[in-house]
Amino acid sequence: DAGVTQSPTHLIKTRGQQVTLRCSPKSGHDTVSWYQQALGQGPQFIFQYYEEEERQRGNFPDRFSGHQFPNYSSELNVNALLLGDSALYLCASSQPVGLYGYTFGSGTRLTVV
Amino acid sequence: AQRVTQPEKLLSVFKGAPVELKCNYSYSGSPELFWYVQYSRQRLQLLLRHISRESIKGFTADLNKGETSFHLKKPFAQEEDSAMYYCALVSNRDDKIIFGKGTRLHILP
Numbered sequence: 001d002a003g004v005t006q007s008p009t010h011l012i013k014t015r016g017q018q019v020t021l022r023c024s025p026k027s028g029h030d031t032v033s034w035y036q037q038a039l040g041q042g043p044q045f046i047f048q049y050y051e052e053e054e055r056q057r058g059n060f061p062d063r064f065s066g067h068q069f070p071n072y073s074s075e076l077n078v079n080a081l082l083l084g085d086s087a088l089y090l091c092a093s094s095q096p097v098g099l100y101g102y103t104f105g106s107g108t109r110l111t112v113v
Numbered sequence: 114a115q116r117v118t119q120p121e122k123l124l125s126v127f128k129g130a131p132v133e134l135k136c137n138y139s140y141s142g143s144p145e146l147f148w149y150v151q152y153s154r155q156r157l158q159l160l161l162r163h164i165s166r167e168s169i170k171g172f173t174a175d176l177n178k179g180e181t182s183f184h185l186k187k188p189f190a191q192e193e194d195s196a197m198y199y200c201a202l203v204s205n206r207d208d209k210i211i212f213g214k215g216t217r218l219h220i221l222p
Binding site for chain 2: 033035040043045106
């Protein structure tokens with residue numbers, strides 16, 4: 001089992017551009033959550049997807065959107081990139097009730113210049 | 114407001130000495146608490162969870178509802194324990210994780 005896989009691993013974008021990050025959950029998991037981790041900070045919850053719908057959302061602007069596909073994989077889209085969007089974006093998968101813990105991917109390092 | 118506080122950004126401990134990583138939380142309800150660890154160049158991974166009352170790699174954590182704390186402890190530190198440790202809370206209302214800012218544990222030889 002490859003666990004949670006994320007792509008790409010690194011990405012450099014220019015201010016104002018749009019970016020799509022991808023995540024495949026661990027086998028047997030159907031819930032995907034996305035987190036933003038700025039340097040020196042703990043991960044911040046962006047949103048969570050279950051049954052192809054956004055189930056929960058953190059305090060992130062509408063520029064951040066997502067999608068979940070029937071195979072449970074997920075995408076995170078960020079429009080109109082700002083310099084402050086530079087961070088490590090983590091995907092985590094779990095069973096619907098996350099009390100058994102989340103499995104994290106290695107993350108995508110996004111740099112906005 | 115739901116919040117997880119880890120007061121120490123960096124904790125340096127000599128090998129063989131006891132370790133205690135502090136975590137306090139603020140939550141109106143019955144949260145589930147976790148500790149996650151991130152070793153150098155590795156992904157974030159679950160270390161232990163309150164509901165299973167387990168001991169992983171010699172670490173334990175006791176939930177103290179009176180003090181709203183979930184401190185992580187190990188009686189004898191090992192060099193391989195050097196890592197970033199995050200305390201996390203999962204709300205049983207909306208099932209999202211709230212992380213603390215993390216504590217970097219540095220084990221001195």
